[in-house]
Amino acid sequence: MKNTTIALLLLILSADLYCQENNHSIAIIPIPVHMQTAKGNFTLKNNSLVLCVPGDADAKRVAGFLSAKLSAATGYNIIAPIHLKKIYTSNNNIILDIINDPSLGDEGYNLQVLTNTVFIRANKAAGLFYGMQSLLQLFPKEIESDKAAGNIAWTAPAVSITDYPRVGWRGMMLDVSRHFFTKAEVQSFIDNIVKYKFNVFHWHLTDDQGWRIEIKSYPKLTSIGAWRPQRYGAWGNAKAPTEDEPKTYGGFYTQEDIKELVQYAKDRFVNVLPEIDIPGHSMAAIASYPELSCTPGTYHVNAGEEFQEWLDNSNRAGIDNTLCPANKNVYVFLDKVFTEVAQLFPFGYIHMGGDETAKNFWEKSDAIKALVQKEGLKDMNEVQSYFVKRVEKIIQSKGKQLMGWDEILEGGLAPQASVMSWRGLKGGIEAAKQGHHAVIAPWDYTYVDLMQGDAIAEPPEFGTLMLNTAYTFDPFPEGADPKYILGGEGCLWGEHNTNVRMANYLLWPRTMAVAESVWSPKERKNWPDFIGRIEKHFERLDIAKIKYARSMYNPIFKASLNENNQLLVEIVTEVPGLAVHYSFDETNPDEFYPVYEKPMVVPPDALHVKVISYRGGKPIGIQMNMPVEELVKRAKSKKK
Numbered sequence: 001m002k003n004t005t006i007a008l009l010l011l012i013l014s015a016d017l018y019c020q021e022n023n024h025s026i027a028i029i030p031i032p033v034h035m036q037t038a039k040g041n042f043t044l045k046n047n048s049l050v051l052c053v054p055g056d057a058d059a060k061r062v063a064g065f066l067s068a069k070l071s072a073a074t075g076y077n078i079i080a081p082i083h084l085k086k087i088y089t090s091n092n093n094i095i096l097d098i099i100n101d102p103s104l105g106d107e108g109y110n111l112q113v114l115t116n117t118v119f120i121r122a123n124k125a126a127g128l129f130y131g132m133q134s135l136l137q138l139f140p141k142e143i144e145s146d147k148a149a150g151n152i153a154w155t156a157p158a159v160s161i162t163d164y165p166r167v168g169w170r171g172m173m174l175d176v177s178r179h180f181f182t183k184a185e186v187q188s189f190i191d192n193i194v195k196y197k198f199n200v201f202h203w204h205l206t207d208d209q210g211w212r213i214e215i216k217s218y219p220k221l222t223s224i225g226a227w228r229p230q231r232y233g234a235w236g237n238a239k240a241p242t243e244d245e246p247k248t249y250g251g252f253y254t255q256e257d258i259k260e261l262v263q264y265a266k267d268r269f270v271n272v273l274p275e276i277d278i279p280g281h282s283m284a285a286i287a288s289y290p291e292l293s294c295t296p297g298t299y300h301v302n303a304g305e306e307f308q309e310w311l312d313n314s315n316r317a318g319i320d321n322t323l324c325p326a327n328k329n330v331y332v333f334l335d336k337v338f339t340e341v342a343q344l345f346p347f348g349y350i351h352m353g354g355d356e357t358a359k360n361f362w363e364k365s366d367a368i369k370a371l372v373q374k375e376g377l378k379d380m381n382e383v384q385s386y387f388v389k390r391v392e393k394i395i396q397s398k399g400k401q402l403m404g405w406d407e408i409l410e411g412g413l414a415p416q417a418s419v420m421s422w423r424g425l426k427g428g429i430e431a432a433k434q435g436h437h438a439v440i441a442p443w444d445y446t447y448v449d450l451m452q453g454d455a456i457a458e459p460p461e462f463g464t465l466m467l468n469t470a471y472t473f474d475p476f477p478e479g480a481d482p483k484y485i486l487g488g489e490g491c492l493w494g495e496h497n498t499n500v501r502m503a504n505y506l507l508w509p510r511t512m513a514v515a516e517s518v519w520s521p522k523e524r525k526n527w528p529d530f531i532g533r534i535e536k537h538f539e540r541l542d543i544a545k546i547k548y549a550r551s552m553y554n555p556i557f558k559a560s561l562n563e564n565n566q567l568l569v570e571i572v573t574e575v576p577g578l579a580v581h582y583s584f585d586e587t588n589p590d591e592f593y594p595v596y597e598k599p600m601v602v603p604p605d606a607l608h609v610k611v612i613s614y615r616g617g618k619p620i621g622i623q624m625n626m627p628v629e630e631l632v633k634r635a636k637s638k639k640k
Contacts, residue, residue, distance in 0.1 A: 026157060027536035028137045029196060029512050030519035031529075038158035040115040044070065044139070045092045050080030052096040058125030061267060063096055066132050075148025094118040094135070096128045107199070107269075108164025111135060113156050126269040127164075130197050134161060141536070144544040167475050169439055169487025170518040171200035171273070172511065174503075177207035177284070178304075178494030180226075180251040185500050187264055192507070192546065194268045196515035201265050202273045202351065202489060205253075208283035208302040208321050212252045213274070213344075217336040218289065225284035226252040228301040234460060235495045238304035247301070258344045266346075273403070274345045276337060277353030279323040279387055286321065292333060294324035294365040304495075308358055317358035325387035326367035335394050342398035349418065350395050354404035357384055385411030392417055403439070406431070420489070422447075425477035432484035441489040445473035448510040449493040453551035457624050459505075461496055467552050468574050470513040471530060474522065490514035501547045508541060508548035509534045531575055553621035555580050555596075555611050559635040562601070567628070567635055569609055570599040578613040578620065586610075591617055602628055 026037065050070075052063040060081045067080030081096075099121045104110065109122040109131030120131035138156035142149035172193045174181065181189070190201055205212045211225035230249035231238040241247065253261070265272050278285075286292055287299040299319070309316045323330050341350060359380035362368045368383060377383055384407070392402040392414040403418040406427025413419070418437040421428030428438035443450075443463070450465040451458040458464075475488030490511055497503050512534060516525060531552070541548045558570040571580050581593040584606040591614050602609065606628050613621035 026138065026159060027533035028134050028161075029530075029533050029537060030516035031524050031526075031533070032134065032161045032163035033521055033524065034162045036160045038160070040158045041155040042113045042115060042118055042158065043092060044074065044076065044078070044154040044156075046074075046076040048076070048078055048091075049082045049093040050078060050096065051083065051093055052081045052128075053098050054083045056098055056125060059096055059098060059128055062125055062128045062132060065129070065268075066094065066096075066135075069136065069143070072147065073143045073145045073149055074152070074154050075150065076154075092116055095120070096132075097121045098125070098128075099123060103164070104162075105164050107168075107197075108162075109134075111159070111161040111163070113138065113159045115158060118156070126199075129194075129269050130163070131161075133195055133197060134163065136195075137540075141539045141543050144540045146544075165197065165519045166521060167485070167487035167518050169200055169489070170198045170515070171202050171439065171441070171487065171489030172198050172514075173202035173204055173275075173441075173489060173491040173493075175204040175207070175492060175494035175497070176212050177204055177210045177277075179498050180210060180212065181500070181503075182251070183253065183257050183261060186261055188500070189503070190261075190265050190268060190270060192504075193511070194270060196512055197519050198515060199270055200273055200487075200489065201270050202275065202491075204275045204277065204494075206276050206278075206284060207281045209304065210250050210252075210301060211284040211288065213258065213276075213341070214252055214254045215337050215340050216255070217340065218333065220288040221285060222252040223288075225288040225301060226250045228303045231304045235304050236306040240305045241300045241303050249303075250301075255340070255344060262345060271347040272345055273347055273349055273351055274341055275351035275353060276341060277355070278334070278391070279325060279384065280321060280355065280357035281353055282323050283319070283321040285323065289333070292323050292327065292330055293320050294322070294326065294367055295320035295361050315356055315358050316360045320358075320361035322357055322359075322361065323387075324365070324367065325362070325383055325390075326365065326371040331390055331394065334391060335397075338394050338398055338400075342395075342400050348401055349403045350398075350400045351403045351420070352388070352391050352395065352408075354384070354388055354408040355406075355422070357407065359384070379411070381411030383411070384408075385414070388417065389414045418486070422491070425480075428485065429477050429480045432480035435484065437484050437486050438480070439486050439489050440475045440477060441491055442473075443491075445470055446488065446490040446514050447493065448490050448514070449495070449497060449506050452506075452510060452549055453554045454556050454624065454626075456557075456626055456630065457554055457622060458551065459496055459502070465510065466556075466574060467510055467513055468527060470510045471517070471525065471527060473514060473517040475518055488514070488518040504547040505549050508546065509537065509552070510549075512537065528576060550621070553578065553613050553615075554624060555613055555621065557609070557626050557631065557634075559631040560599075560638055561635045567602040567631060568599045569602050569626075569631055571596045571611060573613060578615050580611050580613050582609060582611045584609060588612075588623060590619075602631065 050063045050067045052059045063081035067078040070078040104123050106124045107126045109127040111131045112119040122128045142152050211221045215221050227247040227250040229241045229245045262272050283302045287301045307319045388408050395402045406419050406421045419431035420439045422441050424442050428440045431438040450463045451461045476482050552574045555571045560568045562568050580596040581589040582596050583589040584603050609626045612623040
């Protein structure tokens with residue numbers, strides 16, 4: 001009866017004929033599967049209602065979210081949830097309806113914006129929630145304000161959208177170990193990623209620099225392991241803590257905090273994946289309980305000082321930061337830790353890390369040598385595999401499945417483990433070949449903590465990930481059976497990420513690129529169109545006072561030596577249509593300076609190449625002053 005009523009109403013209300021998609025004012029990210037625009041607009045009014053079907057608590061909650069968001073920005077009294085009745089369907093109201101459409105799945109939705117009614121339909125409340133996100137992106141940018149904007153025409157263009165995700169696992173990771181983020185800041189992180197339809201929050205809770213989750217069986221993990229001295233310099237150049245130095249920088253989440261945040265995420269249809277990073281990256285745990293190490297000694301929580309040598313395919317540590325696979329008490333410790341973790345997190349997976357384990361201290365350990373002989377292990381990779389397999393049994397005993405970074409493939413994969421592939425795509429491909437599930441999170445496509453422009457203008461990081469590269473991410477690597485690919489994930493590591501402003505600078509806009517890659521059909525992606533939509537979202541971020549990077553407007557320098565050994569500089573931009581003005585004479589260029597057109601020979605006496613990008617006669621990027629000395633280094637490095 002309900003669906004029949006809605007169908008009849010559509011015949012009455014759909015007087016506008018939908019036309020083919022051609023509306024540049026619509027800037028939905030991620031781009032929907034299918035969209036048609038029509039003439040006219042829906043106008044939100046002070047007496048508009050948000051209606052939903054009775055009896056669905058999740059749908060009721062979505063209606064509450066929507067009414068609260070609309071009321072805050074408009075100053076209107078948008079009431080919800082009101083039970084759906086025929087008399088409400090033609091008075092500039094918003095209707096949330098649960099239907100039965102197999103093509104939409106559990107997270108898909110249909111959004112119809114008519115001139116006097118908005119319909120969001122879905123099979124499940126999660127679909128209503130994602131339809132709500134798209135609807136909000138149709139309203140003026142001021143919808144992102146947390147207080148009444150005033151003097152705004154609260155209209156949304158008439159449109160019909162059918163949309164559903166490409167993959168089921170759409171994750172974003174936040175590292176809170178290197179630098180602690182408060183409960184409110186984590187909530188804000190969740191709020192921001194759900195706008196772009198992410199549904200997994202990967203929470204990196206432990207590492208060398210801090211243990212962030214209360215474990216009641218082991219109180220020293222947070223009384224000692226959550227704290228270190230504060231350092232302000234560049235990561236890796238910090239000095240090691242001294243015994244008498246105050247350890248006041250850090251923090252942790254109580255179990256009540258965890259429960260609250262897990263519920264907060266669940267209310268927004270987000271699963272929380274906890275990560276307890278072992279056996280490497282365990283300095284905070286060992287500082288708390290030194291007996292967990294194979295190497296006797298006194299340990300402290302790392303404050304950012306470098307203690308490892310990073311080789312091409314491995315790493316060696318100057319201090320042993322690993323749990324000892326040969327120590328039976330380590331497994332007692334982990335059993336108790338994972339018992340408490342499993343009780344706090346309802347999601348079916350627990351991430352055990354497994355990455356970047358420095359094994360050089362294991363090679364010298366008598367206990368490890370005895371374990372190798374007893375278990376018939378060939379090398380240190382098999383030692384780690386032995387450890388991972390025992391951890392898998394512990395995690396499975398808690399009713400959970402183990403997931404780890406792709407290093408857990410080395411030495412033999414645990415029987416039912418899932419792999420998160422970060423060192424490119426090969427880990428995910430190999431896991432799938434072995435019949436194991438994988439999440440694709442390659443550093444060279446989805447690590448949004450990396451630099452996003454030329455190094456002379458970006459905060460320091462371990463590498464570079466340009467926006468246009470992130471946009472080419474495909475969660476289905478060639479050679480992997482798609483049935484084993486759970487989805488994809490972006491990662492925000494914390495070494496250089498000291499506060500929320502910096503976190504948002506790194507997240508946006510590249511996280512939008514990851515979002516579109518895991519939600520939208522591959523054939524719908526279009527780089528120039530994506531740039532246009534991003535620019536609309538920059539305006540929304542401005543309203544929300546969320547920091548973001550405008551690095552895509554800044555030129556990128558490429559240096560080489562020509563046949564006469566002269567230094568050539570090539571200047572490119574990610575965004576098409578920019579005019580790059582330059583100078584060699586130490587003056588600051590503007591729109592009256594020459595425009596770069598092709599690779600140029602750098603004058604031998606020049607000290608800098610100064611550039612700035614313009615569009616439409618106005619500066620759009622920052623002025624960049626590239627030292628010629630740096631260009632020479634790059635050219636010589638390239639020649640080698």
